[in-house]
Amino acid sequence: MARLNPANEQRARALMGLYPRPRSALMPMLHLAQEQDGWLTAEAMAHVAELIGITPAEVYGTASFYDMLFTEPVGRHLVSVCTNIACLLTGGTELLEHAESALGVNAGGTTPDGQFTLEEVECIGWCDKAPAVAVNWRYFGPVSPQGFDTLCDDLRAGRLADTVPPHGTLCRVRRTVGLPAGVPAHGRPMGDEPPGPALAAGGGG
Numbered sequence: 001m002a003r004l005n006p007a008n009e010q011r012a013r014a015l016m017g018l019y020p021r022p023r024s025a026l027m028p029m030l031h032l033a034q035e036q037d038g039w040l041t042a043e044a045m046a047h048v049a050e051l052i053g054i055t056p057a058e059v060y061g062t063a064s065f066y067d068m069l070f071t072e073p074v075g076r077h078l079v080s081v082c083t084n085i086a087c088l089l090t091g092g093t094e095l096l097e098h099a100e101s102a103l104g105v106n107a108g109g110t111t112p113d114g115q116f117t118l119e120e121v122e123c124i125g126w127c128d129k130a131p132a133v134a135v136n137w138r139y140f141g142p143v144s145p146q147g148f149d150t151l152c153d154d155l156r157a158g159r160l161a162d163t164v165p166p167h168g169t170l171c172r173v174r175r176t177v178g179l180p181a182g183v184p185a186h187g188r189p190m191g192d193e194p195p196g197p198a199l200a201a202g203g204g205g
C-alpha cells in the first residue's frame with residue numbers, strides 16, 4: 001500500500017500541468033499509480049485526490065468504472081482469455097477451462113504466489129489468431145492448451161520479460177511532459193516556423 005513515490009508525484013504534477021484544469025489529468029495519473037504498484041491502492045487514490053483537489057470518492061468512482069484499472073490487488077501477470085465469438089468457435093471456452101485447471105484458480109482469481117490473475121474477457125481484437133490470450137495487454141495466439149502451459153512457464157521463468165512487462169506498465173516509452181500546449185519540441189510556437197527550403201528558394205520558378 002503506498003502513496004505515489006517522490007518520482008511519480010513529480011510526474012503526476014507534470015501531468016496536471018498539461019491541462020487547463022488539474023482534474024483532466026485524472027486518468028493518466030491513475031495509470032501512473034497503477035504502474036507503480038500494479039493496482040490502485042487506497043492510499044495512491046487518496047494521494048491523487050489530494051493533488052488534484054477532489055475527493056477520494058470521486059477518484060474511486062472513476063477508477064472503479066474502467067476495466068483496465070484495478071482497485072483490488074492483481075498478480076504480476078494479468079492473463080485474459082477471450083471467449084468471444086471467434087475464440088469461442090476455435091476453443092476459447094475449453095482454453096479458459098484449461099487455464100483455470102492449470103493455474104488452480106477460477107476466472108477472477110489470483111494464484112497464491114501472486115504471479116497470475118486469470119480473467120475471462122470479451123473480444124481483444126486478436127480474432128484472426130483465435131483463440132487469443134492477452135497477458136498484461138500483450139497478445140498471443142492462437143494458443144493451444146499446451147501452448148498456454150508453455151506461456152505460463154516462460155512467464156514464471158522471466159523468459160518473456162522483454163515482451164511482457166509487469167502488470168500496470170502500459171508503455172515503456174515515457175512521454176515528455178511539461179511542454180506547453182501548442183509548442184512543438186523545437187520550442188517555436190505553432191505557425192511560427194521558418195520558411196521551408198522551397199519557400200526560401202522562392203518556389204524555384
Ligand code: FES
Pocket residue numbers: 082083084085086087088122123124125126127130132
Ligand atoms: S473474438 Fe477473441 S479476440 Fe476477437
